[in-house]
Amino acid sequence: NAGVTQTPKFQVLKTGQSMTLQCAQDMNHEYMSWYRQDPGMGLRLIHYSVGAGITDQGEVPNGYNVSRSTTEDFPLRLLSAAPSQTSVYFCASSPARNRGPGYGYTFGSGTRLTVV
Amino acid sequence: AQTVTQSQPEMSVQEAETVTLSCTYDTSESDYYLFWYKQPPSRQMILVIRQEAYKQQNATENRFSVNFQKAAKSFSLKISDSQLGDAAMYFCATKTSYDKVIFGPGTSLSVIP
Numbered sequence: 001n002a003g004v005t006q007t008p009k010f011q012v013l014k015t016g017q018s019m020t021l022q023c024a025q026d027m028n029h030e031y032m033s034w035y036r037q038d039p040g041m042g043l044r045l046i047h048y049s050v051g052a053g054i055t056d057q058g059e060v061p062n063g064y065n066v067s068r069s070t071t072e073d074f075p076l077r078l079l080s081a082a083p084s085q086t087s088v089y090f091c092a093s094s095p096a097r098n099r100g101p102g103y104g105y106t107f108g109s110g111t112r113l114t115v116v
Numbered sequence: 117a118q119t120v121t122q123s124q125p126e127m128s129v130q131e132a133e134t135v136t137l138s139c140t141y142d143t144s145e146s147d148y149y150l151f152w153y154k155q156p157p158s159r160q161m162i163l164v165i166r167q168e169a170y171k172q173q174n175a176t177e178n179r180f181s182v183n184f185q186k187a188a189k190s191f192s193l194k195i196s197d198s199q200l201g202d203a204a205m206y207f208c209a210t211k212t213s214y215d216k217v218i219f220g221p222g223t224s225l226s227v228i229p
Contacts, residue, residue, distance in 0.1 A: 031215055033216075092161070104217075105163075105217055107161035109160060
């Protein structure tokens with residue numbers, strides 16, 4: 001089925017470990033974003049991309065890196081995991097403005113990350 | 117900067133009744149979009165309704181409608197004939213010309229049988 005695929009769905013890390021959360025979409029969407037969801041704080045934007053080779057910071061970028069080498073993939077890297085990064089992470093994508101600026105995002109099913 | 121505020125952390129409604137969820141936002145942009153998303157216990161984010169800021173007519177999708185007050189920067193969601201399946205977290209969000217989508221903190225809606 002077409003959509004946004006996130007892997008893994010669950011992950012436990014030890015403090016200081018690194019890992020990459022994978023995100024792939026097969027809808028040829030230009031825009032992709034990463035959010036983290038914490039209780040009482042909604043979804044906060046970590047990084048986003050408006051096309052291959054272009055990324056920018058969101059509201060809470062510290063401790064995370066991204067790259068966008070292809071239209072389909074937008075991985076999120078945690079360089080040195082900290083307990084404060086325990087959260088649920090969502091990847092989302094949408095078409096570019098010239099294909100319909102009113103489109104909302106299509107979301108992946110999320111990754112629950114626990115850092116101990 | 118974009119900000120979104122949802123002042124009601126929790127709401128409840130009797131089945132078949134109507135409930136309104138509040139949202140206010142702030143943006144310096146003139147061209148922007150507003151959304152309501154639903155997140156049931158499955159954790160999946162589902163787009164409920166969208167509104168273009170340049171349109172005066174309020175958006176409607178079946179039992180869901182919005183009251184968009186541009187001058188007041190208010191965007192409330194009305195759910196009519198509430199059903200048990202409407203129980204979820206509801207998030208208000210804005211999207212500007214830079215295409216960043218910013219979300220509010222959410223409102224947890226319970227539906228009482």
